Amino acid sequence: MFAPSPLLTVTIEKAPSGSTELHVHPGGQGFWIGRMASILGMDVHLCGPFGGESGGILVDLIGREGITVHPVSSASDNGSYVHDRRGGEREVVVEVEPPTLTRHETDDLFSASLGAGMSADVAIIGGPHCDDAVPTELYTRLCADLSALKIPVVADLSGPTLTAALEGGVSLLKVSHEDLIEDGRAASEDLDDLIAAMHSLHKEGAGSVVISRAADPAIALHDGGVWEVEAPPVQSVDHRGAGDSMTAGLAVGYADGLPFEQALRLGAAAGAVNVTRRGLATGQRHSIEKMTENVQVRRLEKDHT
Template sequence: MIYTVTLNPSLDYIVEMNDITLGALNRTKNEAILPGGKGINVSQVLKTFETPNQALGFVGGFTGDYIETLLHTLDIETNFIRVNEQTRINVKVKAEQETEINAKGPRITTENYMALQDIIRELTHEDTLILAGSIPSSLSTTTYEELASICQETGTRFVVDAEGDLLKNVLPHKPFLIKPNHHELGDLFGVTINNCEEVIPYGKELINMGAENVIVSLAGEGAVFMNQEQVYVSTVPKGVVKGSVGAGDSMVAGFMAMYEKTHSFEEAFRYSVAAGSATAFSTGLCTREKIESLLPEVRIVKF
């Protein structure tokens, strides 16, 4: 079973507008209310691939109730820890420029966190845990390291989609997969990365630091997959980008869903790129039909 962890989930209010003027009345063209948070996004795209999974994390109040209801409607299992404050509401404005207003989120107590640890300790070598997104200010910055350490003890395969020190500090625990974008990779090493070829030496360094598999996305410039044995470089499909929210999460989900089914890194990478592009070209998260339609445009070269 695949388990996703979203430490600070949200109820996302998504509004589409022609343009937005500050200090004036603005009207929407379209709007939607969706469960949000990187791990929750991964869970939804895994379900698109018909991959069973369970969403873990913290929820509270009527907004938390609504997130659980929405996920259950999508036939996604949940095992959230209840907290005493409301789950946050984030606003995503899609106009000429994409604008996000993200709330802080509820306080997570020590008891809440220990309850999550107890759930993760029950996982085994047959399970995969996906840690995605930021850590709430009420939790320690070492939270991912602590959860990764539990996975090492139990033999649970784990994936990390985070940035900066959150990502760097889990590498000694040997994550199965990490997925920085080229900006995040450049920030880790203090360099600017402009193309797929420039990714390769720094991706290899991440592997030397402990990562088993690395995907680096470069938006319209392509993507790179690497491990100790192989390096693949992929083109990305052409299309109209409607938003970046969830594209990276879709890449993680597409990769893990297809790797579970095929155990082929190349095929998993192909679906990863198609899933990320499908979400970028959609108002919400990708559909399986959109992913399949883009697959022929994903060309992979082995380096």
């Protein structure tokens, strides 16, 4: 699990008794994907930079989640945030952006990630918390080298890092429709526009593509076929983390050698269970596996090619 921006998160919650609760957890896209992958039974090895007081706390907290950490020493503290949810919505109290890694720290992160990847069934590539956390060319080199070593690469990216990863090549790309539109890769949220974007992403270097569409069914491109993936309409407590959970489910399916349709079901089920809970990329394995029975995967009949 390539995690360039591990975060220390503090969330203030209202307890059932009316008192105040303080929750301290690891965060960042790489960790959230890794945690759900671990919940689903994957032996997760997370590679990321850690430094200062927040970095030391993070290494310990991530290890408690059953994830093996390959820490790269950083001279600066990790990014962090404090959110207040006592009013029902997240209110940002303070956010500390992660530092830009130095050249030596970047080299160490690349080496640690490549080394862990060579021993893995699948390499998962997460995005940075901010654009300047790591050089975008790191994504090109890492994806290209892992692909050359025949290691499947599953990526959940957007913006410049997405473009860079495609240059190196990825086995499976998961991206949200909002990010595609914001990046100018899709003209609109219209289904035909999103399908056209999937074909373009495939031509640029993605073997298969999955686009999450918030509450609407996800769509996927695989072996020239277009698929629609619909999870049951469960009540949402917090939608944040659903996309990362989906990516984790897809990666676990890929590592386990599941047929593509089953991997889609597992990814959609992980995302659906996540939104029923507070806490990003959380859930119980049994619930997720049962939820897969309620996910519908359909081949779109219309010829969009």
